[in-house]
Amino acid sequence: MTNTLPHQVGEYRRPSWNEAVGTALPPRLQVESTSRWMGRAPLIALLALLAVLSLRLSNTAFIDEALYINAGHDYLTHWLTGDGVEAYGDSFSGVPFVYPVLAAVLDTLGGLLLVRGFSLLCVLAATIFIYRALADLGYRSGGMLAAALFALAGPVVFVSALATFDALVIAMLAAALWTGVRKGWGSAAATGAILGLVPIMKYTGAIFIPVVLGVVFLVSPRWRSMLAGVVAAAIPGAAWLAWSDQIATGIAFTTADRTALSPHSTGELVAWMTLDIGILLVAAMVGGLLLARRGPGHALLGLGLLGGGLALPAAQLILGEGVSFHKHMAYSALFLAPLAGYALAKLSMRTWKFLPVAVLLLTALLFGVSRSDAMYNSWVGVQPIVEVIEDDPRPGIYISSATDSLKYHLRDRPEITWETTFSLYPQGQEAIMVSVEDQRFQSVILRTAGTGAPDQDAGQAVLLQALRDSSYYELTATMPAREHSEADVWLVFTRRETA
Template sequence: MPETPESAWSVDGRRSTLISRCALLLILFVQAGLSLRLRGTAFQDEALYIASGHYELANLVHGTPLPVDFASYFSGHPKLYPVLAAVVDTQFGLTGVRLTSLLFMLAATALLYATTRRLFNTRAALGAAALFAVVQSTMVLGYLATYDAAAVFLLSLALHLVVRTGRMPVHAVLLAAPPIALAIGVKYAAGLYAPTLVLLAVLTAYRHRGPKALIRGAVLGAGALALLGIGYALSGPLGGISSTTTDRAHGTDTAWTMLRHSAQWGGLVFLTALGGSVAYVVKARMVEMPWVAGSTPGRVRRALLGVLLTGTALLATAYQIHIQTEISLYKHVGFGLLFAAPLAGLGMARLVGPHFRHPQLGIMLFVLTLVFGMVQAQSSYSFPDSRQTMAYLRTIVDRKGSYLVEEQEVPGYYLRDVTGWNQWQNTYGMDYHAKNGKDLSGPAAFEAAVRDGHFDAIVLHGGVTPEVDEAVRSALRTSDRYRLAASFPFTTSSGTSAYRIWVKQ
């Protein structure tokens, strides 16, 4: 007769493994459905990255000169995600690129499950996957054609490899170095989470190696830095690293605003992770079967693990408070929640209790996270509908004209087959030599350019650059060079507005 385990719950048998994987599959289906319910034409960032990818791809394959140095202001390497997006876009269009993001986010959730299961247990793993799958950032990034989803996937892969190789020889941790370096290359802000992975490499091995685990962290850090150094040497100047990440211009958003919004987007998961951390420090196991023996990590290590993973959820908010800007914070919060999710899953398991004593509490937590996530995702994923505008512009533009539009990326992407990138002038800034001989910049430059009839068409919808918009409208009201040719209304979560198109007479 085979040896019978002390308790069926003390081992992962075939039945429990099959049930947990079926539950994970159900979670992934829910996650996919929540992301796929989001709809809209190309967002400004999506249009920018895909369009730039086409230009970068042409430069790589045919040596075609780039219309602009994308590397000087991108927050990720322009020859990584943008090129992948362009390849997919060529075959499957914008929907295909968004589905690629969905695959990245589904893979991240699956890797999170595997990581949490290895750190704690299956129940915590399912809780972590369920909570991460329904937060606002996961839903949005799962159907947004930007490099955020790819970066989250690479970080989740690195996280899993760090935990997975905890008992292997020290050099095995180098498996996590390529995804760390690649994640930072794809999105420079991912470097904010590299120290967490290095420290985790020490904590996951300390129980088995003692102080020698420090070597493991040093090896991982050195490996990632070496790969980043090689990549930087081969890629050439990357001005975007400083302009978008390390030395980004400070904004005017208040700390209170960012703390409040971060709490709305990830507060429930963070509080659950905090509760899980405290419960884990107090008791390593839920003690459903006190008769089952087995060693557990020491209390100090448990506390450090809780502080490290839960505290990582605060990094994005803390950094953006430092630079006083809320731009992309709704996406960056999700990066930190990836690391806090394992302890949130553990907190959810402890909330339910041994023998599923209080399942209603776990259900309530999940439903609240789901409802908040759905409402917030719908609000964040609300872009102006540009279909009619792009269709009309296609009838009036060519490769000779000059066009003013608040966000050049959207027409630059949709109309790249009939116009060049540099034919589109945005309203963020411009230097202009007026016909009266004056050199102007800022709103005055736009006003003078309109009065001089410099642009062949002007497209405004308001809300992006109010001062410039007012200067342009002022010039249009007193100029007989343009006529209002079309107006296409749209509605977003911010209200109702319209694309207004003026054509040069």
């Protein structure tokens, strides 16, 4: 008779960690679902940790956040009342009435906290999708480690606390990776549909479509990638036919014909990249080498994921652009994490087992906390300015480099009309000086710190000198714009009242 027992009598089999923990629980907790929930415990703990790291970051609305939400409210008002709406197409890196309208609806329901909470949910979902994609391919431990490295990356934590489209796009790309490795024509069509919506949310997201389709091509039957590719091409094609006049200038300004808005040296950008995703990148390169040993197909898979992880940083390094550099590292983390997780899973099988992996994860956590803090604190809050204006809300035109943020927090002040210095400075020195001589503005709100863009800094120098030389304006408030920085100060100039 055949012995159906997995081991001979007297043979010892070391239990897995979840079996050991489950048997140590009180008998009343040892139910049929205990082992299943124990297996999910690491992922649940990781998601809880990511939520804590994200929710600890708090500030007033940043310029990007406020711009999207303000634009969304303008579109909603236009659709409901027919009132005119500003042309946002040339300053948005995605179709201007898609994510902004979603953000405005969330803002109406729960304020900035809910919009940021939606970003957190998107990043939590992306973490789950990364785990599930690798688990479905048979790399459960690698999937868990990949999810951990992704969730602990500083740029990922930063994006999860930011009310922008980035978190949603990252979740969509992660979802496409997951559906791409599953079976059936339905999941293939879903992959194509998700990928087709990515460039509508973020134009540059289109560069990741070939990466995801390449993964699908290498890990599943060829027809799946073909079906997904057809659907992925059809959706943005239809969007272009419908809205080309509204999105063409945005694509040109933010992607195709972009020039550096905040120039930085290659050394500065490489230093940021090293701090943001250095550990993840090294681990991913090791994972790519280990994967390549399994054959040409696996080598191509590793190269594709590395290419997806380095695409946006490489473009910004070539351009010398510092704007959104940290946010884009979160996209890099998405594609580097599977390779890094594979490398750590292999490392955990060595002599020292999980010890070096634990050290790497702890190091990643420390960098994630410090880097997300640094990124978040680099965005200056406007609460001091809001308080100054609300103490004496004079009607008129206000201008500032932080116009969108101030407009968002002071939207219940219809007597105040807002303009931005980013529109004034390109008009030239004479126009700047004339605006002061004509007392065009009721209040001018400036920061002494440079913007990083030479043209903007030159325009601000002209405006600041004109205000100081003018007898029509006086400096009414001075306050720090950032903690521990004496060189970064808010200056509020107010038009003098005449008898």
